[in-house]
Amino acid sequence: MPMLRHSRAGGNPARACGENHALQNTILRILPDKFAGILKSTIAVAAVCALCLALLETRSNRAMSPNPQRDGSSRPGQKSAKAPDQFVDVAKEAGIHFRLTSGGAEKRYIIEAKGGGGVAWIDYNNDGYQDLFLVNGCTMELWKQKECPPSRLYRNNGDGTFTDVTARSGLDHRGWGMGACVGDYDNDGFDDLYVTYYGGNVLYHNNGNGTFTDVTDKAGIRGHGWGMGCAFGDYDSDGYLDLYVADYVDVDILHLPQPGSALNCTYRSIATFCGPRGLPGGRDILFHNNRNGTFTDVTEKAGIDKNGYYGLGVVWGDYNHDGRPDIYVADDSTPSSLYRNNGDGTFTDVGVEAGVAYGSEGQEQAGMGTDFGDYDNDGWLDIIKGNFSDDSRNLYHNNHNGTFTDIGFPAGIGGVGWLYTTFGAKFLDYDNDGWKDIVLANGQVFPQIDRYKTGITYAERPLLFHNEGPAGGSSALPNGVKFKEVGLESGPGFQARKVSRGLATADYDNDGDLEIAITNMNDSPELLRHTSKSPNHSILVKTIGTRSNRDGMGAVIKVVSGDLTQYDEVRSGGSYLSSSDLRLHFGLGSRTSIDRIEVLWPSGRRDAILHPPSDHLLVVKEGLGLIEAKPLRKPATYRGIQAAGLEGN
Amino acid sequence: MISRKLSPIVWALCFAAVLAAGRTFGQDAEAGFEARVGQLISAGQLEEAADQARAGLRQFPRSVDLEQLLGAALFKAGHNLEARRAFERAVELDPKAPQGYFDLSLVALAEKQYAEAAKELERTVSLNHRNAQAHLLLGRALHNLNQTGPAIRQFQEALTIAPRLPLAHYHLGFAYQSQGKLTAALDEYQKEIALNPGFYPAYWLAGNIDLKQGDLKAAGSLFEQGERIQPDGYEAHYGLGRVFLEQKQYSQALPEIQRAVDLKPGTVEAHYALARAYQGMGRQHDAAREFTICSKLNAQKQKMASGIAGNVAQ
16 A cells, blocks of 8 residues: 555656646545545636635735836937946045944834934035934943933045034933934034934034034923934925924833734734834924024924824925915824925825825835935926835825825836835935935844845835936826836946945035935945946026024925926935935936026025026025135045045046 | 374364365454444544444454544544554554554644644655645645745655645645745646646635736636635735726726625725725715724724734744
């Protein structure tokens, strides 16, 4: 009998393979041929079992499953075979010697994985160069000892290098830092800095002499719990900046549950840190500026975050053209919120009906970083939002009627890096062709994932999506605009795999193109700078409000250059816990002239500038129009960069 | 003399004949048990089949076939623990037979003990590397163990051995999809459909990819075919409704989505699609109601789901 079975089991591959029916080689293959009837029936049963198993597996996985030219002319349809812009990480050569501390390697607790990584560009000394502030985190051990490492301020030397000026800056708060945002809250002409922490946030007043003073308590703006993203905006157009702070979870980090200890402490059956699901949500805060250096918490009165969603990225923008800044908050594992400004000091969360709360199938997503931007140049703000792996990042196209349509996948940004977890997310026109591209900083939260072969990795490369313009996509897409991921062909700066979090853009060398700062967990940051780029033209616009807030935040700027019309708004915050150059950047393609620039200020006032020069930094003052035009440097050499042999412009 | 000399031979022959007869009788008796057990299993009389197999094993305690039949009856009856014991005894009796390990893997798979299943299936393919079904199941076990890359290799191996193996393209497609390789996944689903045209899941999974990638025509066709195969299939109705939604054909979307809601009332995605259809038709009140249902359902899920992204652990 055993011999007979051996020959049956191993001697006839064709039969053993079960070519005619599922699971033909199942448990009952042991039956002799004379029991063919039994064989057939059992095969049928086994096939049904197999189908059931397949269906069960499919169903259980369905929750996880959903469910890629340069255009130098920027004219639709005109594409050339130019080499893509090239980026290289120059952080070390530029003097940025920083290491983001954020917990241990295993990430046993949620704060170690999600916390920290904020990056803010701020011209704190008004020298015309963007300086860099990097928020530091902590470790559980250092937190207990109250010895968290300091955040760092790097002064831009104007020659491509930076100097660490933290020690004499007054930015001396030690804590588990998260994010930062920039704004001149007291309209004194010097940008201030708000930094979020676990356990209470900090407002640093810029003294105008290169130092800051912690005025948190005096201003009444510490907040509570676990601050994450923050953004300044003048929601009541009173000329003073208010502040929105996203709050994450309401927990005592010294009493967090252990990895794998509950259902919300696993990922793909792998024991991981717990949360945010299963943990109480923190309530976001809206602070109203009292115009006297103090703020009032108006969260309740304004109707903000009644459900205590897990808030992360925050950005202001007037999505519905009613002249009032609205707020979009990317929430983790809960619906994201779009707070429509009702104009009476209150807001209504219209995220669900506007179509920006969920994914395209109504599912809650793990929203991280977000940004407003008019990627298709139709004059209406669209939204980008990064999510967790196994989920499509969203590109919400503004339908001009108060609703949005998620076109991430058909527009080409959903499928590439499907397994990536996107934190930093920002619109930018990196090649100055007049169409906003998208850059994403990625990195998983579970280091344990590297022990498996899922295809998901802890460290991930950043993604760079080039806007192909109207000719790039199909007529089914809004304005036909489609994106193509070009990171791998955009230089070594986009090749490295890191566990990235914060991302912010700035033209720190004032050469007319945008650089990208990215922070990385337990690692040094990256400063991605062009080594070669298109010859396209561009402008920077700096707004100075008079009746409006001094920074001109919320000002809508329209730039018309021939057949190219672009819009943007001045904003702080956005991306993931980060804040970008407050000056607006517009690429012009091959156009060397600008027909006009129109500025609609938050006060309602309009200024128009006719035929301003291209390739200039244009300073526009409310009521006065263009007050200064400085030529952008078409750079030759920068000390630190040249020394590293990286100069390529 | 002759008779006296031959007598030991005759006796020996007679003894051998008796032994042979007894053995034949024993084999026939064992086969008889096997036949009866098999008939009872095919008749769905599983408990009786198990009793009959046990009776047979009392007479033929080293019968591997009866142990396996006992295991089969018990497995079909849902007595997985006992079935596993029977299969383990069969393996003890004949440790070089790949079938025993394969049987054990099925129990392990049914109990979602994927590591155990993978171990048994690896033994199976080490003894019989040409067993395509074992490669397929090993791939499934590995995929569930977050070993997607190795799983894909097993699916590919299964298809190399048996290019028309049912469900192999489907599972390969699913593995590709979980890696975000949607074009490759779609290709595999299409191959599964060609080989196995009555297999409903391949249609809606393929349709979902076409829908996601914006190929609404192809998606619509797949969902329609899915509906024909399984008229009460939630996924096909929902998918077709989504296609109409994307085409802004709200009045056509509505009945499909409503049908999906009727089939699976507590499903967030269906209520969300219904809300969007009402919204597109200007029925804001109805849309608000459905959005509220979505919010409530999501809130309920919040309590149950695990993982930072809300991904349900497999």
